[in-house]
Amino acid sequence: MLIQAIDSYLEARPPDDRAKNCFHPSSLHKTAEELHRLYHQGDNSEPFEPRIKRVFDNGHKVHSRLLFYLAEAGILKDEDVLVHDADLEIHGHIDGLIELGGQQGILEIKSINASGFDFLMGPKPEHLYQLNAYMHCLKIPRGALLYECKNSQKLKEFYVGPDEAILEDIIRKIRTVQQWNREGGITA
Numbered sequence: 001m002l003i004q005a006i007d008s009y010l011e012a013r014p015p016d017d018r019a020k021n022c023f024h025p026s027s028l029h030k031t032a033e034e035l036h037r038l039y040h041q042g043d044n045s046e047p048f049e050p051r052i053k054r055v056f057d058n059g060h061k062v063h064s065r066l067l068f069y070l071a072e073a074g075i076l077k078d079e080d081v082l083v084h085d086a087d088l089e090i091h092g093h094i095d096g097l098i099e100l101g102g103q104q105g106i107l108e109i110k111s112i113n114a115s116g117f118d119f120l121m122g123p124k125p126e127h128l129y130q131l132n133a134y135m136h137c138l139k140i141p142r143g144a145l146l147y148e149c150k151n152s153q154k155l156k157e158f159y160v161g162p163d164e165a166i167l168e169d170i171i172r173k174i175r176t177v178q179q180w181n182r183e184g185g186i187t188a
Helices: 002-012 032-041 050-072 114-118 125-138 164-183
Strands: 076-085 090-100 103-112 143-149 155-160
Touching: 002 050, 032 164, 050 076, 050 090, 050 103, 050 143, 076 125, 090 125, 103 125, 114 143, 125 143, 125 164
Parallel strands: 103 143
Antiparallel strands: 076 090, 090 103, 143 155
8 A cells, every 4th residue: 555655646746847948968978869859858758657756766865965964074065056058058957066175076976776886987978978068068177976876875986077079979969959950850
């Protein structure tokens, strides 16, 4: 009865209201064709089953907890900061703005299961795309990815600077989609 009640609630809960007709940094690792579809349909256009909604909710709670720790430690300067670039039509929010050693940086927090965490030797490529978009839009040339293992709460941190190859790929794909939008659809 409890599981049924939880699942019924989650099935009835409306999806998060995420903007359409823009590019979300968390999707910029995808192909231009995928970005075109997401631009018009949004990334909440398909319903998620209750288990997936619980996974997302768990990730949000991980963020809240780790941001609280960093705020109490005096490192977190701001959280859930709006990121917007009108020319590139990028819209999103960074998890946090941090200061370490007198330098400002962008913080992204990710939760990951043990099988992924144990073999994580550097940032996941899709997270580098996201962080590079944020660094470009906010003109902050440094960022940190903080990963927490869902199974053990172990942490790993990676510090990164701008990657020109990633940024060029992001801009190329965005410009391609913008051209398709002006021309009325995907063209070869």
